[in-house]
Amino acid sequence: MMLILKPGLLVFGILIAVQATVVVSPTSRSSASFPSQVIFQTPDSVFLENIAVRATSELLITSVTTPTLFALDPTSVNATLDPIYTFPNATSLNGIAEYRPGVFALAAAIIDLTTIRWFPGSIVIWSVDFNAPSPRVRALGALANAQCANGITTLPGQLETLLVADCVAGAVWQMDARTGKSRLVLQEPAMLPSAPAPALGINGLHVRDSHLYFTNSQQHLFARLALTVGRNNVAAAGAVEKLASIELVAGNNPDDFVVDHEGRAWVTVHPGAIVLLSPPASGEGNWTQLTVVGNANGTDPGLIQPTSAAFGRGNSVQKKMLYVTSSVGQVVAVNTSGYNHV
Ligand SMILES: *[C@@H]1O[C@H](CO)[C@@H](O)[C@H](O)[C@H]1NC(C)=O
Ligand SMILES: *[C@@H]1O[C@H](CO)[C@@H](O)[C@H](O)[C@H]1NC(C)=O
Ligand SMILES: *[C@@H]1O[C@H](CO)[C@@H](O)[C@H](O)[C@H]1NC(C)=O
Ligand SMILES: *[C@@H]1O[C@H](CO)[C@@H](O)[C@H](O)[C@H]1NC(C)=O
Ligand SMILES: *[C@@H]1O[C@H](CO)[C@@H](O)[C@H](O)[C@H]1NC(C)=O
Numbered sequence: 001m002m003l004i005l006k007p008g009l010l011v012f013g014i015l016i017a018v019q020a021t022v023v024v025s026p027t028s029r030s031s032a033s034f035p036s037q038v039i040f041q042t043p044d045s046v047f048l049e050n051i052a053v054r055a056t057s058e059l060l061i062t063s064v065t066t067p068t069l070f071a072l073d074p075t076s077v078n079a080t081l082d083p084i085y086t087f088p089n090a091t092s093l094n095g096i097a098e099y100r101p102g103v104f105a106l107a108a109a110i111i112d113l114t115t116i117r118w119f120p121g122s123i124v125i126w127s128v129d130f131n132a133p134s135p136r137v138r139a140l141g142a143l144a145n146a147q148c149a150n151g152i153t154t155l156p157g158q159l160e161t162l163l164v165a166d167c168v169a170g171a172v173w174q175m176d177a178r179t180g181k182s183r184l185v186l187q188e189p190a191m192l193p194s195a196p197a198p199a200l201g202i203n204g205l206h207v208r209d210s211h212l213y214f215t216n217s218q219q220h221l222f223a224r225l226a227l228t229v230g231r232n233n234v235a236a237a238g239a240v241e242k243l244a245s246i247e248l249v250a251g252n253n254p255d256d257f258v259v260d261h262e263g264r265a266w267v268t269v270h271p272g273a274i275v276l277l278s279p280p281a282s283g284e285g286n287w288t289q290l291t292v293v294g295n296a297n298g299t300d301p302g303l304i305q306p307t308s309a310a311f312g313r314g315n316s317v318q319k320k321m322l323y324v325t326s327s328v329g330q331v332v333a334v335n336t337s338g339y340n341h342v
Contacts, residue, residue: 034274034292034293034334034335034336035334035335036293036302036303036324036332036333036334036335037302037332037333038302038330038331038332039074039079039331039332039333040072040079040080040081040330040331041329041330041331042081042329044329045328045329046063046065046066046329047063047064047065047307047327047328047329048061048062048063048307048325048326048327048329048330048331049061049062049063049064049092049093049094049307049308049325049327050062050093050094050095050096050106050151050256050307050308050325051096051308051309051310051323051324051325052096052097052098052104052310053310053311053312053313053323054098054102054130054313055101055102055313055314056313056314057073057074057075057312057313057314057315057318058071058072058073058074059071059072059073059074059310059323059331060084060096060104060128061081061325061331062093062094062095062096062106063092063093064092064093064094064111064113065091065092065113066086066091066092066093067086067087067088067090067091067092067093067108068083068084068085068086068087068093069083069084069085069086069087069093069096069106069128070082070083070084071084072331074312074318074321074323074331074333075314075318079331081331084128084135085128085135085137087108087124087126087137089108089110089122089124090108090109090110090122090124091109091110091111091113092108092109092110092111092113093106093107093108094106094107094108094109094149094150094151094152095107095149095150095151095152095153095164095165095256096152097152097153097154097162098154098159099127099154099159099160099162099177100159100160100177101131102129102130102131103127103128103129103130103131104127104128104129104130105125105126105127105128105140105152105154105162105175105177106125106126106128106152107123107124107125107126107143107149107150107152107164108123108124108125108126109122109123109124109149110122115197115198116197116198116199116200117168117197117198118146118147118148118149118168120147121142121144123142123143123144123146123148123149124139124140124141124142124143125139125140125141125142125143125149125152125162125164125175125177125180125182126138126139126140127139127140127177139180140162140175140177140180141175141179141180141181141182142180142182143164143173143175143182145184146164146166146169146173147166147168147169148165148166148167148168148169148199149164149165149166149173150164150165150166150167150200150202150203150204151164151165151202151203151204151205151214151256152164152165152205153205153206153207154207155207155229155234156207156208157229158229158231158232160176160177160178161174161175161176161177161229161232161234162174162175162176162177163185163205163207163212163234165191165202165203165204165205165214166184166191166202167193167199167200167201167202167203167217168193168199168201169184169187169192170187170188170189170190170191170192170193170201170202171184171186171187171188171191171202172184172185172186172187172191172202172205172212172234173185174232174233174234176232185233185234185235186212186225186234186235186236188225188236188240189240190216190219190221190223190240190242191214191216192216192219193216193217193218193219194216194218194219195218199218200217200218200253201216201217201218201219202214202215202216203215203216203217203254203255203256204254204255204256204257204267204308206257206258206259207227208259208263209263210226210227210228210229210237211224211225211226211227212224212225212227213243213257213259213265215246215254215255215256215257215267216254217253217254217255217270218253220245220246220247220252220253220254221242221244221245221246221254222242222243222244222245222246222254222257222265222267222277222287223240223241223242223243224240224241224243225238225239225240225241226238242286243277243279243286243287244277244286244287244289245286246267246269246275246289248273248275248289248291248296249296249297251270251271252269252270252271252273252296253269253270254267254268254269254270254275255267255268255269255270255306255307255308256268256307256308256309257308257309258309258310258311258322260311263279264276264277264278264279265277265287266292266309266322267309268306268307268308268309268324269296269306270298270305270306271297271298271304271305272294272295272296272297272298272299272300272303272304272305272306273291273293273294273295273296273298273303273306274291274292274293274294274303274306274309274322274324274334275289275290275291275292276289276290276291276292277289278290292334293324293332293334294306302332303324303326303330303332304326304327304328304330305326305327305328306324306325306326306330306332307324307325307326307327308324308325309322309323309324309325310322310323311323320335320336320337321333321334321335321336322334322336
């Protein structure tokens, strides 16, 4: 999750009110040869927060302004946002990730949207199982001592170990999806927020090749940390490596991202860009940055305040589509054909 950090626009409600007058009609745009299209816009600019994709191609979308999980069929000509389930004792949903085929974990909580504080003890990780005629929903466990639950991801090869980003504590919690037991496994200065509330440090996180990659919104950072992975036991195996400072213009803040099969990261950046980060050919040094959709000033109406991204699934056309959610309620499809990532 990310907010506008300029004074006066700190609050979700204000941001939403300001943007509610923006009417975006589906139009094609291109930037660095990546055509993109707004395939859905919430009529009331509902804040869309995170995205996961089912094997059926259907997008699962969370929002921080409602405790309802939504589905959207991106192959439909006129896509709709369809409610799947409304979670109890929550006002907001954040990260979502598939941890078993067809089974998704998501973080629900009560968040005070004027102060952007997670109500203590309200964070619960839920499971939504689509391997049934209607989704089976159950609570996996509470993150009783977490101060925030932002991004959520799985460990490759050990999918039932969930990692959850605590953007306030600057930490990562681990939860065993089988037992619901959790503990704090990582806590680093590079994961801390750099400003007082609303505190937004570590935001998105994904594991690849024994490294935890993460963004830190307020530190404008993309970084990684080597992990040792024992059975249900994650720990740091080195120091944080800072890979990129994402601040082309002042106020740029990275949000969630997706790592492709080539190991590149497609990062959503506020106020309105997708930045493609690629490792240097030598393997050493900072990663290169290429703005592939929108721009650093956020002046492209086709991509406003992007919050998370995921590649499509299903047929070969879908696998080349990058789907992006936004805090003003856009769902944007980016055609990445021509880039060898799947
Ligand atoms: C999609 O929406 C447009 C505009 O409302 C409408 O003209 C068109 O018939 C719709 N297409 C389908 C397949 O529903
Ligand atoms: C919601 O919270 C109340 C009060 O803490 C608790 O009694 C109830 O069991 C909770 N409901 C669910 C479905 O977790
Ligand atoms: C690499 O990125 C780090 C962290 O963002 C930054 O502090 C450093 O100056 C960068 N190094 C170069 C050579 O650009
Ligand atoms: C952002 O806006 C400034 C001021 O208008 C302009 O100088 C700059 O080129 C813009 N940068 C980008 C990446 O759009
Ligand atoms: C994506 O772009 C490729 C190449 O330009 C094109 O063949 C394909 O039809 C596009 N996909 C969609 C879903 O528009």
